[in-house]
Amino acid sequence: MTTSAVSWRSDREVDAAGAARLSGPSVASSRERALRQRSEGRVRIAASAFGGITRLTDLAEGGALRARLPRGGPGLEAVIVNTAGGVACGDAFSIEAKAGPGAHLTVATPAAEKVYRSDGPCADIQVRLLAEAGARLDWLPQETILFDRARLRRRYEIDLSGTASFLSFEALMLGRLAHGDAMGEGHLEDHWRVRRDGALVFADALRLAGPVGALLARPAVAGGNRALATLLYVAPDAESRLEEARAQLDSARSEAGASAWNGLLCVRLLAPDIETLRRDATSFLMAFRQAPLPRVWAT
Numbered sequence: 141m142t143t144s145a146v147s148w149r150s151d152r153e154v155d156a157a158g159a160a161r162l163s164g165p166s167v168a169s170s171r172e173r174a175l176r177q178r179s180e181g182r183v184r185i186a187a188s189a190f191g192g193i194t195r196l197t198d199l200a201e202g203g204a205l206r207a208r209l210p211r212g213g214p215g216l217e218a219v220i221v222n223t224a225g226g227v228a229c230g231d232a233f234s235i236e237a238k239a240g241p242g243a244h245l246t247v248a249t250p251a252a253e254k255v256y257r258s259d260g261p262c263a264d265i266q267v268r269l270l271a272e273a274g275a276r277l278d279w280l281p282q283e284t285i286l287f288d289r290a291r292l293r294r295r296y297e298i299d300l301s302g303t304a305s306f307l308s309f310e311a312l313m314l315g316r317l318a319h320g321d322a323m324g325e326g327h328l329e330d331h332w333r334v335r336r337d338g339a340l341v342f343a344d345a346l347r348l349a350g351p352v353g354a355l356l357a358r359p360a361v362a363g364g365n366r367a368l369a370t371l372l373y374v375a376p377d378a379e380s381r382l383e384e385a386r387a388q389l390d391s392a393r394s395e396a397g398a399s400a401w402n403g404l405l406c407v408r409l410l411a412p413d414i415e416t417l418r419r420d421a422t423s424f425l426m427a428f429r430q431a432p433l434p435r436v437w438a439t
Contacts, residue, residue, distance in 0.1 A: 179224040179231040181205030185247070187216045188240035189275075197240065205233060208250075210435060215244025215276065219436055222253065227265070229258030229291060236268045239275035239304070248434035249281040252313075252414075258291040262327060265294040271304035280425070280434055283311035283369075283414055291327040300374055302337040309425060311369035313414040314352060323366070324353040334374060334404070341402040342372065362410060365395070367417040371407040371424070378405040381428075388427050392420040 181204035188197045194216040199207060204224035210217055220235060227233070239245040247269075255263060271277040277300075286292060300306050310330075315323035327349045334342035348355055356362040373381070382400040385407060389396040394411035407424070411417035425433055 179204045179228070180233070181222065181224070182234040182236075183207050183220060184236040185218050185245075186238040186240065187218075187243045187245040189242035189244075192242075194239075194243045194245065198238075203233075205235065214431065215246060217246045217248065217434055219248050219250055219434070220281070221250060226254040226256055227263045227292065228256045229263060230261040231263040232266075233264070234266045234268075236270075237277065237279075238270040239272065239277040241272045242274045243272075244276040246278040246280060246434055248436050250436045252282050253284045255284060255286045255290040255292045257287050257289040258327075260291075262291040262293040262329075265292070267294070267296045269296070269298045269306070269308075271298075271300045271306050273301040273303050275301065276305040277307075278429070279306075279308040279310075280437075281310065282437065283313055283367075283418065285313045285316060285414075286323055286326060286328065288315065288321060288323050289325050290323070293327075293329040295331045296333065298332075298334040298374075299338075300334065300336045303376065305375035306334075306373070307375075307429065308372045309369065309421065311367065311409075311414070311417060311421065313417075314348075314356060314366045314368075322353055325350065326352045328352070332372075334372070336374060336403060341374065342404055342406075344370075365410045365412050367394075367409075367411040367414045369409040369417055369421055371409070371421070373405040373407075373428075374403060376403070378403055381405055385424075385428065388424050389420075392424070394420045396420065 182202045183205040184200040185207050186198035187194050196216060201207060204222055206221045206223060208219045208221060237245060237247050269277060269279060315321050330346040332342060332344040356366060357364050379400040382398060382405060385398040385405060389398060393416050394409045396409050398407045409417055409420060422433060
Protein backbone atom coordinates (compact mmCIF):
# COMPACT_ATOMS: atom_id res chain seq x y z
CA MET A 141 0.00 0.00 0.00
CA THR A 142 1.41 3.36 -0.96
CA THR A 143 1.35 6.51 1.11
CA SER A 144 -0.23 9.74 -0.03
CA ALA A 145 1.95 12.81 -0.40
CA VAL A 146 -0.42 14.79 1.81
CA SER A 147 1.34 16.14 4.92
CA TRP A 148 -0.27 16.06 8.34
CA ARG A 149 0.26 18.31 11.34
CA SER A 150 1.24 16.64 14.57
CA ASP A 151 -1.19 16.45 17.47
CA ARG A 152 0.91 19.06 19.25
CA GLU A 153 0.62 21.42 16.30
CA VAL A 154 -3.14 20.86 16.16
CA ASP A 155 -3.43 21.64 19.88
CA ALA A 156 -1.29 24.76 19.52
CA ALA A 157 -3.39 25.98 16.59
CA GLY A 158 -6.57 25.27 18.53
CA ALA A 159 -5.28 27.21 21.53
CA ALA A 160 -4.51 30.18 19.29
CA ARG A 161 -8.01 30.10 17.82
CA LEU A 162 -9.59 30.06 21.25
CA SER A 163 -7.88 33.26 22.40
CA GLY A 164 -10.02 36.37 22.66
CA PRO A 165 -12.33 38.23 25.01
CA SER A 166 -15.45 36.20 24.17
CA VAL A 167 -13.89 32.82 25.00
CA ALA A 168 -13.77 30.97 28.28
CA SER A 169 -10.62 30.96 30.43
CA SER A 170 -7.79 28.48 29.87
CA ARG A 171 -8.86 26.54 32.95
CA GLU A 172 -12.42 26.26 31.65
CA ARG A 173 -11.09 25.13 28.25
CA ALA A 174 -8.99 22.47 29.94
CA LEU A 175 -12.06 21.14 31.78
CA ARG A 176 -14.29 21.21 28.67
CA GLN A 177 -14.42 18.03 26.65
CA ARG A 178 -13.40 18.56 23.05
CA SER A 179 -13.47 16.15 20.12
CA GLU A 180 -10.77 15.97 17.49
CA GLY A 181 -10.73 13.83 14.42
CA ARG A 182 -8.80 13.40 11.23
CA VAL A 183 -9.09 11.13 8.26
CA ARG A 184 -7.05 10.85 5.08
CA ILE A 185 -8.00 8.72 2.12
CA ALA A 186 -6.39 8.23 -1.28
CA ALA A 187 -7.49 6.20 -4.30
CA SER A 188 -5.73 5.24 -7.52
CA ALA A 189 -6.80 3.54 -10.74
CA PHE A 190 -5.40 0.15 -11.70
CA GLY A 191 -6.52 -1.27 -15.04
CA GLY A 192 -9.57 0.96 -15.03
CA ILE A 193 -10.58 -0.06 -11.49
CA THR A 194 -10.30 2.41 -8.60
CA ARG A 195 -8.74 0.98 -5.45
CA LEU A 196 -7.85 2.31 -2.04
CA THR A 197 -4.15 3.18 -1.75
CA ASP A 198 -3.99 5.05 1.54
CA LEU A 199 -6.15 5.37 4.64
CA ALA A 200 -5.34 7.07 7.93
CA GLU A 201 -7.80 7.68 10.77
CA GLY A 202 -7.53 9.40 14.11
CA GLY A 203 -9.75 10.62 16.91
CA ALA A 204 -13.48 10.70 16.24
CA LEU A 205 -13.41 10.36 12.43
CA ARG A 206 -13.57 7.04 10.57
CA ALA A 207 -13.92 6.08 6.91
CA ARG A 208 -16.06 3.18 5.75
CA LEU A 209 -15.83 1.76 2.24
CA PRO A 210 -19.07 0.12 1.04
CA ARG A 211 -18.59 -2.20 -1.91
CA GLY A 212 -20.28 -1.94 -5.26
CA GLY A 213 -21.06 1.00 -7.48
CA PRO A 214 -18.79 2.92 -9.83
CA GLY A 215 -15.37 3.88 -8.56
CA LEU A 216 -14.58 3.89 -4.85
CA GLU A 217 -17.04 5.26 -2.29
CA ALA A 218 -15.85 6.47 1.11
CA VAL A 219 -18.29 7.30 3.90
CA ILE A 220 -16.89 9.58 6.61
CA VAL A 221 -18.33 8.79 10.06
CA ASN A 222 -18.11 11.12 13.06
CA THR A 223 -18.21 8.81 16.09
CA ALA A 224 -18.56 11.83 18.41
CA GLY A 225 -22.19 12.05 17.34
CA GLY A 226 -21.99 15.67 16.22
CA VAL A 227 -19.90 18.82 16.40
CA ALA A 228 -19.67 21.00 19.50
CA CYS A 229 -17.71 24.01 20.75
CA GLY A 230 -13.98 23.78 20.23
CA ASP A 231 -14.09 20.54 18.23
CA ALA A 232 -11.51 20.27 15.45
CA PHE A 233 -11.83 17.96 12.45
CA SER A 234 -9.65 17.48 9.38
CA ILE A 235 -10.54 15.54 6.22
CA GLU A 236 -8.27 14.94 3.24
CA ALA A 237 -9.17 12.99 0.12
CA LYS A 238 -7.10 12.39 -3.00
CA ALA A 239 -8.07 10.83 -6.33
CA GLY A 240 -5.01 9.74 -8.28
CA PRO A 241 -4.71 9.79 -12.09
CA GLY A 242 -7.80 8.26 -13.68
CA ALA A 243 -9.39 7.33 -10.34
CA HIS A 244 -13.04 7.87 -9.40
CA LEU A 245 -13.57 8.66 -5.71
CA THR A 246 -16.83 9.67 -4.04
CA VAL A 247 -16.86 10.96 -0.45
CA ALA A 248 -20.14 11.06 1.48
CA THR A 249 -21.52 11.02 5.03
CA PRO A 250 -24.10 8.60 6.50
CA ALA A 251 -26.46 11.28 7.83
CA ALA A 252 -26.85 14.98 8.52
CA GLU A 253 -24.06 16.48 10.63
CA LYS A 254 -25.36 18.35 13.68
CA VAL A 255 -23.54 21.37 15.08
CA TYR A 256 -24.63 22.00 18.66
CA ARG A 257 -24.80 25.12 20.81
CA SER A 258 -21.41 26.55 21.80
CA ASP A 259 -20.62 28.38 25.02
CA GLY A 260 -17.60 30.10 23.45
CA PRO A 261 -15.18 28.84 20.80
CA CYS A 262 -15.97 27.90 17.23
CA ALA A 263 -15.76 24.34 16.02
CA ASP A 264 -13.28 24.02 13.15
CA ILE A 265 -13.57 21.75 10.12
CA GLN A 266 -10.76 21.68 7.57
CA VAL A 267 -11.28 19.89 4.24
CA ARG A 268 -8.58 19.37 1.60
CA LEU A 269 -9.42 17.63 -1.67
CA LEU A 270 -7.07 16.74 -4.52
CA ALA A 271 -7.82 15.30 -7.97
CA GLU A 272 -5.01 14.45 -10.40
CA ALA A 273 -5.01 14.08 -14.19
CA GLY A 274 -8.17 12.47 -15.55
CA ALA A 275 -9.54 11.78 -12.05
CA ARG A 276 -13.11 12.25 -10.88
CA LEU A 277 -13.74 13.37 -7.31
CA ASP A 278 -17.27 13.83 -5.91
CA TRP A 279 -17.70 15.48 -2.49
CA LEU A 280 -21.28 14.69 -1.48
CA PRO A 281 -21.87 14.95 2.27
CA GLN A 282 -25.41 15.17 3.56
CA GLU A 283 -26.62 18.44 5.04
CA THR A 284 -25.20 20.22 8.07
CA ILE A 285 -27.72 21.36 10.70
CA LEU A 286 -26.80 24.27 12.96
CA PHE A 287 -28.59 24.54 16.29
CA ASP A 288 -29.29 27.84 18.01
CA ARG A 289 -26.03 29.48 19.19
CA ALA A 290 -23.90 27.06 17.20
CA ARG A 291 -20.49 28.35 16.18
CA LEU A 292 -18.84 26.79 13.14
CA ARG A 293 -15.85 27.68 11.00
CA ARG A 294 -15.07 25.59 7.89
CA ARG A 295 -12.41 25.87 5.24
CA TYR A 296 -12.16 23.98 1.95
CA GLU A 297 -8.97 23.79 -0.10
CA ILE A 298 -9.37 22.02 -3.46
CA ASP A 299 -6.50 21.39 -5.88
CA LEU A 300 -7.37 19.97 -9.29
CA SER A 301 -5.61 18.96 -12.46
CA GLY A 302 -6.88 20.74 -15.54
CA THR A 303 -8.18 17.40 -16.86
CA ALA A 304 -9.83 16.31 -13.60
CA SER A 305 -13.56 16.45 -12.83
CA PHE A 306 -14.78 17.70 -9.46
CA LEU A 307 -18.33 17.88 -8.12
CA SER A 308 -19.25 19.12 -4.65
CA PHE A 309 -22.55 19.66 -2.89
CA GLU A 310 -22.85 21.34 0.52
CA ALA A 311 -26.20 22.05 2.19
CA LEU A 312 -26.88 23.96 5.40
CA MET A 313 -29.98 24.07 7.58
CA LEU A 314 -30.01 26.88 10.14
CA GLY A 315 -32.18 25.56 12.94
CA ARG A 316 -34.44 22.49 13.06
CA LEU A 317 -37.81 23.81 11.94
CA ALA A 318 -39.45 20.38 12.11
CA HIS A 319 -38.73 20.40 15.86
CA GLY A 320 -39.65 24.04 16.34
CA ASP A 321 -36.01 25.02 16.90
CA ALA A 322 -35.04 28.25 15.18
CA MET A 323 -31.48 29.53 15.05
CA GLY A 324 -31.58 32.96 16.66
CA GLU A 325 -27.94 33.62 17.49
CA GLY A 326 -24.80 31.97 16.20
CA HIS A 327 -21.71 32.16 14.04
CA LEU A 328 -20.98 30.57 10.67
CA GLU A 329 -17.97 30.93 8.40
CA ASP A 330 -17.49 29.00 5.15
CA HIS A 331 -14.38 29.59 3.06
CA TRP A 332 -13.75 27.93 -0.32
CA ARG A 333 -10.61 28.04 -2.45
CA VAL A 334 -10.44 26.00 -5.67
CA ARG A 335 -7.29 25.84 -7.78
CA ARG A 336 -6.94 24.29 -11.21
CA ASP A 337 -3.41 23.54 -12.39
CA GLY A 338 -2.28 25.79 -9.55
CA ALA A 339 -4.38 28.80 -10.61
CA LEU A 340 -7.15 30.09 -8.35
CA VAL A 341 -10.48 29.70 -10.20
CA PHE A 342 -13.00 29.95 -7.36
CA ALA A 343 -12.94 31.85 -4.07
CA ASP A 344 -16.06 32.08 -1.97
CA ALA A 345 -16.77 33.14 1.60
CA LEU A 346 -19.93 33.19 3.69
CA ARG A 347 -20.06 34.74 7.15
CA LEU A 348 -23.12 35.05 9.38
CA ALA A 349 -22.55 36.26 12.93
CA GLY A 350 -24.67 37.48 15.83
CA PRO A 351 -28.44 37.61 15.25
CA VAL A 352 -28.44 35.04 12.47
CA GLY A 353 -32.21 34.58 12.51
CA ALA A 354 -32.80 38.30 12.00
CA LEU A 355 -30.18 38.41 9.25
CA LEU A 356 -31.82 35.55 7.37
CA ALA A 357 -35.18 37.32 7.55
CA ARG A 358 -33.86 40.26 5.52
CA PRO A 359 -35.01 40.20 1.87
CA ALA A 360 -31.48 40.94 0.64
CA VAL A 361 -30.02 38.03 2.63
CA ALA A 362 -32.36 35.02 2.58
CA GLY A 363 -35.91 36.38 2.70
CA GLY A 364 -36.75 34.18 5.69
CA ASN A 365 -35.44 30.97 4.13
CA ARG A 366 -33.39 28.73 6.43
CA ALA A 367 -31.97 26.06 4.07
CA LEU A 368 -29.23 26.86 1.56
CA ALA A 369 -26.87 24.91 -0.63
CA THR A 370 -24.10 25.32 -3.17
CA LEU A 371 -23.23 22.86 -5.91
CA LEU A 372 -19.90 23.31 -7.66
CA TYR A 373 -18.78 21.48 -10.78
CA VAL A 374 -15.27 22.00 -12.12
CA ALA A 375 -14.37 20.07 -15.26
CA PRO A 376 -13.32 20.57 -18.90
CA ASP A 377 -17.01 20.52 -19.94
CA ALA A 378 -18.37 22.60 -17.02
CA GLU A 379 -19.25 25.80 -18.86
CA SER A 380 -20.87 23.94 -21.75
CA ARG A 381 -23.37 22.34 -19.33
CA LEU A 382 -24.86 25.60 -18.08
CA GLU A 383 -28.07 25.47 -20.12
CA GLU A 384 -28.54 21.82 -19.19
CA ALA A 385 -28.25 22.74 -15.50
CA ARG A 386 -30.71 25.61 -15.82
CA ALA A 387 -33.22 23.38 -17.58
CA GLN A 388 -32.98 20.83 -14.76
CA LEU A 389 -33.70 23.58 -12.23
CA ASP A 390 -36.94 24.66 -13.95
CA SER A 391 -39.04 22.31 -11.82
CA ALA A 392 -37.33 23.14 -8.52
CA ARG A 393 -39.51 24.45 -5.70
CA SER A 394 -36.47 26.08 -4.12
CA GLU A 395 -35.14 29.40 -5.30
CA ALA A 396 -32.35 28.32 -7.61
CA GLY A 397 -29.87 29.74 -10.07
CA ALA A 398 -26.84 28.60 -12.05
CA SER A 399 -23.88 30.39 -13.59
CA ALA A 400 -20.63 29.33 -15.26
CA TRP A 401 -17.17 30.89 -15.66
CA ASN A 402 -13.47 29.99 -15.31
CA GLY A 403 -14.13 26.38 -16.31
CA LEU A 404 -16.66 25.83 -13.53
CA LEU A 405 -20.40 25.69 -12.98
CA CYS A 406 -22.02 26.92 -9.77
CA VAL A 407 -25.59 26.27 -8.63
CA ARG A 408 -27.17 27.96 -5.59
CA LEU A 409 -30.32 26.75 -3.84
CA LEU A 410 -32.40 28.50 -1.17
CA ALA A 411 -35.48 27.01 0.50
CA PRO A 412 -37.67 27.46 3.57
CA ASP A 413 -36.89 23.96 4.86
CA ILE A 414 -34.39 21.19 4.30
CA GLU A 415 -37.00 18.76 2.93
CA THR A 416 -37.74 21.04 -0.03
CA LEU A 417 -34.08 21.73 -0.68
CA ARG A 418 -33.06 18.08 -0.37
CA ARG A 419 -35.79 16.95 -2.77
CA ASP A 420 -34.70 19.48 -5.38
CA ALA A 421 -31.01 18.75 -4.85
CA THR A 422 -31.49 14.98 -5.10
CA SER A 423 -33.39 15.31 -8.38
CA PHE A 424 -30.79 17.68 -9.81
CA LEU A 425 -27.77 15.64 -8.71
CA MET A 426 -29.10 12.37 -10.11
CA ALA A 427 -29.85 13.96 -13.47
CA PHE A 428 -26.66 15.99 -13.65
CA ARG A 429 -24.36 13.15 -12.55
CA GLN A 430 -26.29 10.62 -14.64
CA ALA A 431 -25.73 8.20 -11.78
CA PRO A 432 -27.40 7.29 -8.47
CA LEU A 433 -26.44 9.17 -5.35
CA PRO A 434 -24.31 7.41 -2.73
CA ARG A 435 -26.36 4.67 -1.09
CA VAL A 436 -26.13 6.30 2.34
CA TRP A 437 -28.32 9.13 1.06
CA ALA A 438 -31.23 6.71 0.81
CA THR A 439 -30.89 5.23 4.30
